[in-house]
Amino acid sequence: MSCDPFCPWCRTTPEAMEHFLLQCPRFHSQHATLRIPALCPGHHTLDLLTLQAASGIHCSWQPAVLRLTCAFLRKTGQLPHL
Numbered sequence: 001m002s003c004d005p006f007c008p009w010c011r012t013t014p015e016a017m018e019h020f021l022l023q024c025p026r027f028h029s030q031h032a033t034l035r036i037p038a039l040c041p042g043h044h045t046l047d048l049l050t051l052q053a054a055s056g057i058h059c060s061w062q063p064a065v066l067r068l069t070c071a072f073l074r075k076t077g078q079l080p081h082l
Helices: 017-023 025-033 048-053 062-076
Strands: none
Touching: 017 025, 017 048, 017 062, 025 062, 048 062
16 A cells, blocks of 8 residues: 555565465564464465455354454554555
């Protein structure tokens, strides 16, 4: 959303939702909460589509994934900037 195409923390990686949600070192501790294998049996890591829409997982796990994604956004303090 900024004029600068790069992540404000990494400065060398293009700013993208996938980078923010899954890769940016600035939010390493928050990323760890999104990678709980027990959360979604059969999914070792959560990808962008799963985090944004709970796509490709059993319907019983979808609310939990969406809650974790929202919690991640609140913990990072970046929700107002998206």
